[in-house]
Amino acid sequence: MKTEHYRILEKSKITDFLDKLNTISKVAAPVYKGFNNYAFQTIKSAEEVSLKYIPTVIPPKKYFLPTNESLLEFSLGNELKVEPTVEYENLILFGVHTCDIAGIRCLNMVLSDKPKDTAYLIRKKHITIIGLECNDYCDEFASCAFVGAHLPTTGYDLMFTELEDYFIVHIHSSKGSDIIEKTGLFKPAQTISMEELKALREKKSAIFNNEIPTERRYLPDLFDRSFNASIWKELEQKCLSCGNCTAVCPTCYCFDIKENVDLSLKVGERYRVWFSCQLDPFAKVAGGIDFRRERSARQRHRFYRKFRYHIDRYGMVFCTGCGRCSRTCMAGIKLKEVLTSLIRESEAKIWRKWL
Amino acid sequence: MAKVVIKDSPYNLKKAKILDIKPLTEKEKLFKLVFEDKTWLDFEPGQFIMVSLMGIGEIPISVCSSPLNRHYFEICVRAVGKVTNSLHKLNGGDIIGVRGPYGNGFPIKMIEGHDLLIIAGGLGIAPLRSLILYSIDNRRDFGEIHILFGCKTPGELLFEEEIEEWSKRLDIHFACTVDRADPDWKGNVGLITSLIPGVDLDPTNTYAAVVGPPVMYKFVIKELLAKGLPVDQILLSFERHMKCGMGKCGRCQIQNLYCCKDGPVFTFKEIMDMAEAL
Numbered sequence: 001m002k003t004e005h006y007r008i009l010e011k012s013k014i015t016d017f018l019d020k021l022n023t024i025s026k027v028a029a030p031v032y033k034g035f036n037n038y039a040f041q042t043i044k045s046a047e048e049v050s051l052k053y054i055p056t057v058i059p060p061k062k063y064f065l066p067t068n069e070s071l072l073e074f075s076l077g078n079e080l081k082v083e084p085t086v087e088y089e090n091l092i093l094f095g096v097h098t099c100d101i102a103g104i105r106c107l108n109m110v111l112s113d114k115p116k117d118t119a120y121l122i123r124k125k126h127i128t129i130i131g132l133e134c135n136d137y138c139d140e141f142a143s144c145a146f147v148g149a150h151l152p153t154t155g156y157d158l159m160f161t162e163l164e165d166y167f168i169v170h171i172h173s174s175k176g177s178d179i180i181e182k183t184g185l186f187k188p189a190q191t192i193s194m195e196e197l198k199a200l201r202e203k204k205s206a207i208f209n210n211e212i213p214t215e216r217r218y219l220p221d222l223f224d225r226s227f228n229a230s231i232w233k234e235l236e237q238k239c240l241s242c243g244n245c246t247a248v249c250p251t252c253y254c255f256d257i258k259e260n261v262d263l264s265l266k267v268g269e270r271y272r273v274w275f276s277c278q279l280d281p282f283a284k285v286a287g288g289i290d291f292r293r294e295r296s297a298r299q300r301h302r303f304y305r306k307f308r309y310h311i312d313r314y315g316m317v318f319c320t321g322c323g324r325c326s327r328t329c330m331a332g333i334k335l336k337e338v339l340t341s342l343i344r345e346s347e348a349k350i351w352r353k354w355l
Numbered sequence: 356m357a358k359v360v361i362k363d364s365p366y367n368l369k370k371a372k373i374l375d376i377k378p379l380t381e382k383e384k385l386f387k388l389v390f391e392d393k394t395w396l397d398f399e400p401g402q403f404i405m406v407s408l409m410g411i412g413e414i415p416i417s418v419c420s421s422p423l424n425r426h427y428f429e430i431c432v433r434a435v436g437k438v439t440n441s442l443h444k445l446n447g448g449d450i451i452g453v454r455g456p457y458g459n460g461f462p463i464k465m466i467e468g469h470d471l472l473i474i475a476g477g478l479g480i481a482p483l484r485s486l487i488l489y490s491i492d493n494r495r496d497f498g499e500i501h502i503l504f505g506c507k508t509p510g511e512l513l514f515e516e517e518i519e520e521w522s523k524r525l526d527i528h529f530a531c532t533v534d535r536a537d538p539d540w541k542g543n544v545g546l547i548t549s550l551i552p553g554v555d556l557d558p559t560n561t562y563a564a565v566v567g568p569p570v571m572y573k574f575v576i577k578e579l580l581a582k583g584l585p586v587d588q589i590l591l592s593f594e595r596h597m598k599c600g601m602g603k604c605g606r607c608q609i610q611n612l613y614c615c616k617d618g619p620v621f622t623f624k625e626i627m628d629m630a631e632a633l
Contacts, residue, residue: 071364071366072364072366072367072368074409074410075409076409076410078449078450079450080368080370080409080450080451080452082367082368082409082452083360084360084361084362084364084366084367085358085359085360085361086358086359086361086364087356087357087358088356088357088359089356089357110603111603113602115365115601116365117365117601117603118361118363118364118365119361119364122359122361227630253603253605254604254605254606255598255599255603255604255605256598256604256606257413257598257599257604258412259409259410259411259412261410268409268410270366270407270409270413272604275604275605275606277605277608282605282606283595283596283606283631284596285594285595285596286435286436286439286594286596287435287568289569291595291609291631291632292631297630297631301608301631304610304611305605305608308611309608309610309611312611313611
């Protein structure tokens with residue numbers, strides 16, 4: 001922690017800061033929508049922003065991988081005329097929690113893997129991320145400490161941490177320092193504020209305890225033993241196969257590709273749209289064979305994609321511990337409970353082997 | 356929102372002109388294609404391309420011609436869905452969009468120097484035809500070549516002329532069977548598995564390439580294992596509904612494998628312990 005990479009913003013100046021930010025470019029931030037729901041949306045003024053919020057219903061992945069995105073524009077006719085396009089805009093995301101930053105890092109990993117997703121990379125380049133550290137749990141669904149997403153590491157341009165009566169801001173990129181300069185509201189950090197930040201992190205390490213009774217490094221092993229665990233059959237009874245869990249997941253990126261023809265019948269677009277492994281047609285092929293027909297297999301697939309498969313492929317756990325899937329599930333399937341059940345069952349198996 | 360054209364988008368298409376369409380059966384047609392820019396489709400037997408009809412959709416189809424043919428490439432299409440039915444309505448000279456090739460094909464370099472047993476069920480002959488034509492073009496690099504081909508009825512027999520040619524060749528052992536015969540049928544009747552015990556092969560020196568409907572694999576593999584073929588010398592090609600072809604959209608995932616990127620050709624060893632594969 002180098003003091004010169006930190007700045008101070010008085011709490012009273014946060015509205016000034018947000019309003020100034022809004023003059024630099026479009027700003028999206030968490031806004032309260034009622035019934036304990038929050039959403040990232042573009043703001044007109046600072047008053048709309050909620051600094052204290054539980055994870056938004058839809059994560060900020062929607063700015064990186066829009067729900068509906070045009071891939072090609074084409075004209076119909078004998079001549080094949082296609083133009084691959086991308087739509088982007090300069091956008092500042094303010095108030096992104098560390099779990100959602102971890103989610104964006106997961107998406108980066110997948111979509112910059114070869115062959116690269118050009119559209120995603122262009123869009124990403126135009127987004128600035130200003131993080132906001134959580135000093136306490138948002139609610140009981142979070143499991144961010146388990147996956148290590150409760151502390152800021154990388155993936156942001158600026159990181160705001162709320163201390164007693166000011167914000168301490170970490171500058172992580174030149175994009176970030178440009179904002180500091182342009183808004184002109186920040187003071188250099190002193191040694192004392194660095195100490196206060198350290199004290200906060202220590203306090204946090206007492207608050208954020210591993211929420212799952214195992215460690216991250218044992219995940220591959222746990223899941224290698226759990227393919228036929230009884231919990232999947234239990235989920236079969238519960239799951240409604242609605243696909244909410246994948247829609248709200250910050251690391252779910254599966255999509256379908258569809259066509260839209262204009263009413264003029266002269267032009268059209270090919271677009272991709274979010275899709276879900278929980279839904280019926282996802283793993284179906286021509287002739288109607290479905291390779292994941294059972295809901296238990298679909299739920300298992302979701303968990304293995306978060307905690308097993310991508311560890312081999314990308315070296316990352318694809319769960320950020322945000323808790324959205326548990327918060328949104330109509331059937332009350334809770335990620336922490338599922339993992340705990342897997343651990344209990346596999347422990348019992350190991351013991352039986354030794355006895 | 357600013358909008359820009361990205362020519363290097365992985366979803367960009369190349370124009371392919373239909374040189375010729377040949378009906379093979381009631382449901383299947385063979386399309387002879389060439390790129391408008393005169394470039395060559397550089398692919399391996401078993402790889403697939405994404406075929407586009409603008410306004411209708413895009414589908415994965417395996418290339419069924421020899422990779423050594425530099426004049427054109429071919430796809431064999433069964434009319435089952437929206438895109439395939441529309442493809443069937445096209446005429447010679449029409450332009451379609453193509454991107455690819457994608458995936459891992461049959462490991463030719465590994466197969467060369469060994470005997471090759473090809474087992475095709477129905478439309479499974481399409482990707483295997485590419486391998487057969489390649490092995491005929493490079494006949495001296497392979498040991499014995501056995502081809503077993505099965506389909507439901509004589510009317511569904513694909514590539515009839517070529518089959519006749521293959522069955523006459525002295526350097527290929529060819530056998531064909533139908534599940535249900537008609538009065539004119541003079542060949543074998545029975546499931547494709549009934550042909551396997553009769554093949555005279557050296558199991559440790561043989562690679563088997565199997566493509567067919569999902570239900571066929573289990574029974575064929577059982578016969579091949581009974582013959583003594585090692586699990587890593589049984590090659591299978593899987594059908595999934597790939598949407599992107601680049602390991603992103605998730606549609607073709609079999610546990611930790613992406614059919615489009617890691618497959619569609621897998622060894623039996625790779626998938627033998629995997630649920631959801633077969």
